[in-house]
Amino acid sequence: MELHVKREHFSSDEQHPNRARMLISCPDGPGIVAAVSRFLFDHGANIVQSDQYTIDPSGGMFFMRIEFDLPELERRMEQLQAEFGEIAGQFQMNWKIFNVSHKKKLAIFVSKEDHCLVELLWQWQAGDLDADIALVVSNHADMKEYVESFGIPYHHIPVTADTKAEAERRQLEVVGEDIDVIILARYMQIISPSFIEHYRNRIINIHHSFLPAFIGGNPYAQAYRRGVKIIGATAHYVTEELDGGPIIEQDVQRVSHGDDVGELKRIGRTIERVVLARAVKWHIEDRILVHQNKTVVFN
Amino acid sequence: MELHVKREHFSSDEQHPNRARMLISCPDGPGIVAAVSRFLFDHGANIVQSDQYTIDPSGGMFFMRIEFDLPELERRMEQLQAEFGEIAGQFQMNWKIFNVSHKKKLAIFVSKEDHCLVELLWQWQAGDLDADIALVVSNHADMKEYVESFGIPYHHIPVTADTKAEAERRQLEVVGEDIDVIILARYMQIISPSFIEHYRNRIINIHHSFLPAFIGGNPYAQAYRRGVKIIGATAHYVTEELDGGPIIEQDVQRVSHGDDVGELKRIGRTIERVVLARAVKWHIEDRILVHQNKTVVFN
Amino acid sequence: MELHVKREHFSSDEQHPNRARMLISCPDGPGIVAAVSRFLFDHGANIVQSDQYTIDPSGGMFFMRIEFDLPELERRMEQLQAEFGEIAGQFQMNWKIFNVSHKKKLAIFVSKEDHCLVELLWQWQAGDLDADIALVVSNHADMKEYVESFGIPYHHIPVTADTKAEAERRQLEVVGEDIDVIILARYMQIISPSFIEHYRNRIINIHHSFLPAFIGGNPYAQAYRRGVKIIGATAHYVTEELDGGPIIEQDVQRVSHGDDVGELKRIGRTIERVVLARAVKWHIEDRILVHQNKTVVFN
Amino acid sequence: MELHVKREHFSSDEQHPNRARMLISCPDGPGIVAAVSRFLFDHGANIVQSDQYTIDPSGGMFFMRIEFDLPELERRMEQLQAEFGEIAGQFQMNWKIFNVSHKKKLAIFVSKEDHCLVELLWQWQAGDLDADIALVVSNHADMKEYVESFGIPYHHIPVTADTKAEAERRQLEVVGEDIDVIILARYMQIISPSFIEHYRNRIINIHHSFLPAFIGGNPYAQAYRRGVKIIGATAHYVTEELDGGPIIEQDVQRVSHGDDVGELKRIGRTIERVVLARAVKWHIEDRILVHQNKTVVFN
Known part of the structure; x- marks a missing residue:
């Protein structure tokens, strides 16, 4: 390719x-x-x-x-x-x-769901994401070949309950100090406070709900159970509080009683892609200021 | 008038x-x-x-x-x-x-904020709300003259912690059994379980947030503190669980860091008006079925 | 009232x-x-x-x-x-x-459709429109009593093909030089170039379509015939070119094959109200600059 | 890959x-x-x-x-x-x-802009597009390697003013009678009436404007000149009238005076991708009926 x-x-x-x-x-x-x-x-x-x-x-x-x-x-x-x-x-x-001519360096973390990673790579190769994607880190090997076909290094660092501390040490090593921002593109592991401290207001996560609704796991299943008529996604900086960091961007789409959890996930994937890509673009263009767990976004 | x-x-x-x-x-x-x-x-x-x-x-x-x-x-x-x-x-x-030719009978409950009531009256007199507004109930006297100018009876029933039970008894009396649906048009009192039981799936409330985010009081202040980028309103049937009943309709609007609580309220008033009016219209047109705390809306 | x-x-x-x-x-x-x-x-x-x-x-x-x-x-x-x-x-x-403490003076022109006028009056009396509504001008007498109940002068100036020039002279007279902005709140008469010249970039019109689609008469019928899936409304400054002046604000709503012309009109009325009110608010708050038939809106 | x-x-x-x-x-x-x-x-x-x-x-x-x-x-x-x-x-x-178990066969036509093609391929490989992509036809060779990496045949059929008739003959040949629907995924050549006749209501085009605004070439430049506050994209069946066929789906996004033509194109690409993918999905799921240049979409 x-x-x-x-x-x-x-x-x-x-x-x-x-x-x-x-x-x-x-x-x-x-x-x-x-x-x-x-x-x-x-x-x-x-x-x-x-x-x-x-x-x-x-x-x-x-x-x-x-x-x-x-x-x-x-x-x-x-x-x-x-x-x-x-x-x-x-x-x-x-x-x-x-x-501005010094391009920002990105590290992308991903697990099994690939849509956010694919979107960022597509926007990057289309010239819409004015940054260098320095590396991709994943707890799975699935996307290795795909990512490397873009000439981007792929670090497969498995994470288990036992190896979590060691895994984060390796992540810190490969990411290094030189990275401007880490993108959690549906990376499904909790980040430790000490790791967050290294990259304060420089880790962007995409949460697959309209926060603060449906914090935590399986937000689409939660949304289905509650019977909401609109679903959303939220990009935010990662803090020690789960899904509680400063919100950068949100967007939503209308759904109906006829959409089951699978359909909500399918619709949601496009919202997630769009919201995360906007947040990353704004960060790269230095449009975001953080103050007391909130963002000022000049766009 | x-x-x-x-x-x-x-x-x-x-x-x-x-x-x-x-x-x-x-x-x-x-x-x-x-x-x-x-x-x-x-x-x-x-x-x-x-x-x-x-x-x-x-x-x-x-x-x-x-x-x-x-x-x-x-x-x-x-x-x-x-x-x-x-x-x-x-x-x-x-x-x-x-x-269909038997028009549904509405009772509207309101407190001090009048925008939802004004919207329903405007839509009704514009011929867009095909129902009879049988009466308005309020814990304040403020809107009496305005409502009566439409030829609609206005019942001022004050509510205090001490008189709540008695007030609900009077409300039941003036509403009666003949009413098809009660609209809580920013009625700021908690409804008791026994009152709800009388009108199961026939009381529509407008909550001024994108539920289930910001349940309870002062949702715009909650939204401002959390720094959300989108605010919303939710129309739902009232159940014993506060702001937890079956959702009928939701809508949202984008806001920015520059909008303070007052501005969120101002923007929100229009969302509330639109969302409540849609929910009432669908109820009147028999478009809503309730099943296990969720709605099926055929529209 | x-x-x-x-x-x-x-x-x-x-x-x-x-x-x-x-x-x-x-x-x-x-x-x-x-x-x-x-x-x-x-x-x-x-x-x-x-x-x-x-x-x-x-x-x-x-x-x-x-x-x-x-x-x-x-x-x-x-x-x-x-x-x-x-x-x-x-x-x-x-x-x-x-x-800022010198409130802007508004003149509202209206014909038979009253929803935009009612919205502006409601926002004004709710304190959301920080201006003085100095007078209302209409080619019909319908809204006289309603407008006067707010203490606002109502000038009924009928317009026919024969009396058009004379009618505009009377309009100029009652509006005067002191008015900051004229709002055409669904005023269904063409404004002459000489009248426009008097109030360059100070006449705001609401057109009931997503311009430049469906210029001219009966835009909802045009939209229905074309089978669009989204309808809209446009607030713009009036120039000599029909529906061609600088666009201030637009908004839209999704419709379906099941919505006939009457339903499009009903849905559209709410879009029109919201869009016009936003444009008027921004004009009053000095947020709009006009350059070469386009607007810069700082909001 | x-x-x-x-x-x-x-x-x-x-x-x-x-x-x-x-x-x-x-x-x-x-x-x-x-x-x-x-x-x-x-x-x-x-x-x-x-x-x-x-x-x-x-x-x-x-x-x-x-x-x-x-x-x-x-x-x-x-x-x-x-x-x-x-x-x-x-x-x-x-x-x-x-x-339903007989998957529909798609042919995708593309020119130089690849975003719509990339989106369809991504949705297809993600399992969200339940169809067979039988072949891709292009008047350029650019995407050959990429498309073939998915195991999909790529037919490079150049088109010039002189060779247009011959090119369409070859297109008909490679597409054949067995194809259910042809997707014009930003294919920038006019289709002849005789070709359209072969696939009546079976050719879906994505037009990069909110039709009927900005028919024809360079719609984003047209939109910029007109100063619209919202841009959109439209998926429609192709008829003999340029950009005049039955509309299947439209969507829009808000823009501002600060967005130049390049930015409108960038924003528009995401709208185009989403709108075209929805239209293709609905066609594949037999949700669309055409009647007198309009669609009935059951979704």
Whole structure:
């Protein structure tokens, strides 16, 4: 299967070699926008897109995402960050600046259900997912040949009750520190708190229900029993609380009394694929800020 | 306010004076459709619409809704029902036949929030709700003048912890046995089991969340805290379990991090209005069958 | 009918007495955001919300909406505008600053179908439409009593082929120059170019189809004939081209082969109500910028 | 890529070896349902699902879909059809009976855009598309290797203005008479009337707009220029009128002023995939009846 190598990728890299994104969150107060925009102007940057949100104008939190072009970005990035540090300190900012041409590195975890993995690979090879898929990790061997046909390393790390700790140690090893985000594409194992701690707000899970309804196992069977008229899927960052992390995206579809559990699963698979792919895209494009178990999504 | 009296009502009554609807549920088995359709044919009825659903063809439940025209329906109804009783017995049917020209009688219960009541009154006076609104009951006096301007009796029955039992006795009295369905149009009091028992599967509530998420009080505040990206409303029949009865209809709308609780309430009011009105319409048109805490809705 | 007078209106006026909104469109170029945010900071304003959009970063158009609080806004507005004029000239800006506490004045035009008018009045009296409904104009007398029961003047101006010019002259007279926006709430008369010229981008129409499908008369009949599976409604600014002006908002709902024209109309009425109300809300909140027959909506 | 061969297919064949579906359309009149259901009962069939629709009860058209189990279906099918012919003649029925275990044969036509083809292949290998994909035809060679990796024959038949007639002759040859339905999965060539005539109501096209808006070429560019707030896709049977055939299914998604043509295409690809897959599924499950350029879809 050679399909993916034939594609021409017009990545953001080639289109906008000097584009950067800045994410800021800090306590609200006067002068933040003026200071940031003045800083960028003084450095010769051109603001392409800017979004801002304040939870509560008097004493709440302020969130900002700025996309800008800066000539010779690659060479000047280090200095830019150093100089912005002064403004950041002044306003107690939590901040990051990303060079858009540095593609984010993804690790995808999967178990037996393959639809979310297949969707991400399809979007990636279609040029819609502007990132590098660095590796796939699975507790099963089923998808090995398929994944490797894309030239992507596949790590089969079985997990049992006894080997769980050891398995996570191996996962940490193959994933490494360099990965930007881990995607649980229907990975059916509980992640331990210590593993989560390594990748705080950098593990995205797709849960196959409209959270907070139907937490835990077999959500489609739960939905069928309750007789809901709409089912959904939820992409969220993983925290120590099962299915309780910050929600990134949700979507739903209407069902009827005539749809049995199998049909709900079939319909749900498409919702899951779409919702997870959107969440991953937004994460890759630095559109998501997390604050107190909730997300601010600038899209 | 005379708006409502100026409307010309083209109700189903005038359009289809001889139309009837039959609802059947029974254990599935061979020959049911043949027996029912033969019975109607032999009596000179013309089937206008027919819907059918079987949960599990081998040993499950069978549900059917038939709409048919029968000359001189009014005069022949009693005999028709008597004769159908034989077939019904043979197949252990739970069944009803409704004369469409006999409009269903509604009682609407409301507290302070008026949007659902206003919507039902508007749809009713626009001719979209083919029923008689027999009375409105409220634990507050606020809407009295408004409701009475439509010529509809308004019963102000205050409810406190101490007077709850007495209040329900008065409610039973004013509603009576003749009412087909009670609509809880944002009626913010818990209904007692004995009251529910009187109107089993005939009390429709609108809950302001996408059930089973956010059961109980302040669902919009719960939704805001959880950071969901979609909110919804649910119309269901009232049972002894709080917000746990058979779901009739649900709908949702996308929200964002920028919507505070007040905005969620504002958006939600329109979802609530639409969802409740649909559920009431389907009940009135005999489109809903209840089985084991779930609904079969033929629409 | 006294309902509306009993409501407590917590309008933006009382909540945010010093809040202003600024709308800007201009050719894109470096330094715009820095200049504007610096200007506001220097005047002691606190930016509450800011949205920005650039069609094409190299040489395209730049659009911005800023919501800010400025102490003693009322007293200082005139000077603020005078001083901002300098910056505006520098960047060739098309701009406006609105004092949020000055409520916008609406005129609603209606014919026989009343659902959109009823919705706007309901949202207004519920406190969801933060504006003054200054008057209602209709070519029919039907809604006079109803509208006047809200304390709103009702001008019955009949329109025939012969009296059209004269009727528009009277409409201009009663509407006046002081009105911020005219809402065609299912007003079934063509508006003349000279009338449109008076209120460029200030007349909102609701068209009962998903434009550009089904332009012109009887869109639901057209939709039924074409056998579409989804119907919609479109709110747009009125231009000289019939149903061709800048689209503000659209929404849709699924229908089936079983829905006849009457049912499409019934379903459509709710879509129309919701879509028009959203468009009016966004206009009132200064969220819409028009550029070359398209809208930028910051919401 | 071996993924597809590892799947276990639980097709309807194995689940319901004796299941049949009957599609009927005829002028409405009394006794149709009674006659059909009596016929099935007398032959020992058990009705599993039945849907019915009448356009206009007095003198309109009647449509029916029945799913039933009949012991030894395979052996008795011929006789069943012969005997049903008598009833059919009596009511002037247009009818068909399908043995569900005889899988439908699909031919997929594709050009350069591969997303719809990839989706159908994925759903097929996931067991969600209960049919045989007999062959793929394309005017380009791009997808040859990919399609053949599934074990499906790929016919590369180039089309130019000069060779169009000859190309269609070759297409007819490779498709043959045995194919149940042809799927135009973003096949960008106009089909000639004579080719359409061969496969009347058996060619499904996906058009990348919410028809009848944006007929013809570049619908996403048209949608961008018009500034619509919602885009969609439409699956329809192909007729001689360009993008004018009976609509099977449509779906939509909200877009904003910030989405350029490229983004509309990206969003649209997912809508196209989902809509086409639904339409194909319904065709395969015999859920669609065509009448006067419109579809009746029992789902």
